[in-house]
Amino acid sequence: MGEIHPIVVHFAVTLLFAAPLLFWLTKLPALYFLKDLVGPLNGLGSGIGIFALWTGWQLANTGFYAGEDFESHRFLAFSVVIIGSIATIFLLFNRHQNIFSDYLIKVLLLVQGVLIVATGNKGGMLTHGDKPWIKTPHSLSLNKMEGSFTIYDGLIQPIFDLKCIACHQETNKNGGLSLVNFESLMEGGSSGPVIQSGEVNQSLLFERITLSKSSTKYMPPTGWPLNYDEINLIAHWIATGAKKEANLIDHPLTDMRLVSYVEEVYGIKNGFQSKIEKQNGTMWTEEIENILKKYPQYLQRIAVNTNWVSLKIDSFYSADILEEFSNITTSIAWIDAGKSNITLEDFALLGALPNLVRLSLDFNKWDNQAVSQLVNYPSIEFLNLYANPVGEEGIIQLLNEKISLNKLIIGATQVEEGEKSGIIKNYPGVEIL
Numbered sequence: 001m002g003e004i005h006p007i008v009v010h011f012a013v014t015l016l017f018a019a020p021l022l023f024w025l026t027k028l029p030a031l032y033f034l035k036d037l038v039g040p041l042n043g044l045g046s047g048i049g050i051f052a053l054w055t056g057w058q059l060a061n062t063g064f065y066a067g068e069d070f071e072s073h074r075f076l077a078f079s080v081v082i083i084g085s086i087a088t089i090f091l092l093f094n095r096h097q098n099i100f101s102d103y104l105i106k107v108l109l110l111v112q113g114v115l116i117v118a119t120g121n122k123g124g125m126l127t128h129g130d131k132p133w134i135k136t137p138h139s140l141s142l143n144k145m146e147g148s149f150t151i152y153d154g155l156i157q158p159i160f161d162l163k164c165i166a167c168h169q170e171t172n173k174n175g176g177l178s179l180v181n182f183e184s185l186m187e188g189g190s191s192g193p194v195i196q197s198g199e200v201n202q203s204l205l206f207e208r209i210t211l212s213k214s215s216t217k218y219m220p221p222t223g224w225p226l227n228y229d230e231i232n233l234i235a236h237w238i239a240t241g242a243k244k245e246a247n248l249i250d251h252p253l254t255d256m257r258l259v260s261y262v263e264e265v266y267g268i269k270n271g272f273q274s275k276i277e278k279q280n281g282t283m284w285t286e287e288i289e290n291i292l293k294k295y296p297q298y299l300q301r302i303a304v305n306t307n308w309v310s311l312k313i314d315s316f317y318s319a320d321i322l323e324e325f326s327n328i329t330t331s332i333a334w335i336d337a338g339k340s341n342i343t344l345e346d347f348a349l350l351g352a353l354p355n356l357v358r359l360s361l362d363f364n365k366w367d368n369q370a371v372s373q374l375v376n377y378p379s380i381e382f383l384n385l386y387a388n389p390v391g392e393e394g395i396i397q398l399l400n401e402k403i404s405l406n407k408l409i410i411g412a413t414q415v416e417e418g419e420k421s422g423i424i425k426n427y428p429g430v431e432i433l
């Protein structure tokens with residue numbers, strides 16, 4: 001039920017905003033006749049809010065959400081429901097005679113609104129990162145393989161997109177400078193090049209973003225200024241050569257503050273390097289190209305500049321198709337077979353899968369016996385077994401033999417909490433959720 005949490009929440013929020021709005025509108029003589037609707041509306045919102053709490057609870061059990069933002073989100077959500085329920089009771093009592101003061105109800109409804117905004121904000125941070133309302137939608141997902149992350153496309157251009165291009169694009173080229181992409185940046189502006197490879201302090205762009213904010217030359221002159229970490233990222237990129245293709249493997253961040261900033265804001269881990277980042281995959285052949293074209297709903301190239309393929313198996317898969325995919329078994333690096341009901345026998349039709357690093361089998365029926373057979377896939381680093389009937393025995397068998405594992409998700413399996421903490425203690429090298 002966890003996955004419907006956002007939908008349920010939006011229902012509750014809509015009603016819990018609509019009810020106070022109606023409350024104030026019914027102060028108008030023309031709408032006075034609707035006044036008895038406010039209480040039931042707020043009550044319905046609070047009721048759905050309680051259901052939303054429950055779905056949120058399920059979502060939290062997946063183990064994906066934890067930490068301070070999560071704790072505050074949960075606390076605020078509880079407060080919304082409690083305040084909403086109290087306001088509802090007062091509203092219902094007041095339907096026929098004024099038992100509770102109107103003033104008190106107004107305050108409760110205001111608090112209700114403020115709490116909803118705060119809850120939504122924290123919830124947004126959980127799913128979209130810090131400051132969800134100003135984050136531009138970066139197209140990070142494809143290249144999200146840790147380490148191989150391209151610094152310019154992934155980290156630098158998004159900063160320009162958010163804070164500079166309003167005044168620096170082809171149609172509005174202030175100072176003769178366009179910052180829409182790497183090439184235009186390198187063309188420079190009316191003063192010439194703005195980036196000197198390897199020379200942070202000689203680079204005009206760096207100078208302009210680090211001037212005193214009161215200087216008329218400071219960039220950006222209006223709008224959001226660059227923060228400390230963004231300036232340091234730009235410095236890191238210039239210092240390491242200002243190359244378009246530079247990535248975090250060749251030029252790892254060394255400043256720990258920057259490492260955690262990048263981890264937090266962009267969700268990129270600097271430390272662990274996946275097998276498929278170290279190699280670029282098998283040759284890209286016409287056969288691979290053709291299979292991808294034939295089954296676009298199943299197969300995708302992980303990123304334009306790699307030869308690795310991801311495979312999404314849904315519950316409509318057939319044995320014939322899986323056998324066809326076995327022709328490109330060495331190219332497959334990620335498989336998402338969540339909710340597909342795939343069996344071990346069918347999975348085996350995909351062939352040896354020597355480069356499979358990421359496997360999601362959530363919401364399937366894999367037991368100890370099936371899971372222990374995964375030792376035959378030598379490269380699995382990330383394994384999601386959420387909501388499978390596997391127990392401690394199968395997990396331990398796997399962990400004993402699978403040295404490649406880096407992250408393992410065993411929420412909602414038959415592994416009990418006590419057993420889980422034992423496993424976490426005994427296998428410190430693997431992140432177990």
Ligand code: HEC
Nearest residue numbers: 163164167174175177189190191192194205208219220222
């Ligand atoms: C509100 C508009 C505005 C924003 C936003 C803005 N700039 Fe500018 N920028 C200008 C104007 C106007 C000039 C030309 C006048 C000058 O040089 O100060 C300029 C000039 C520059 C120059 C000098 C170009 C040259 O060759 O002389 C650089 C470098 C620069 N901006 C970088 C940036 C960066 C980096 C950002 C984002 C962090 C940014 N600007 C955001 C308006 C803006």
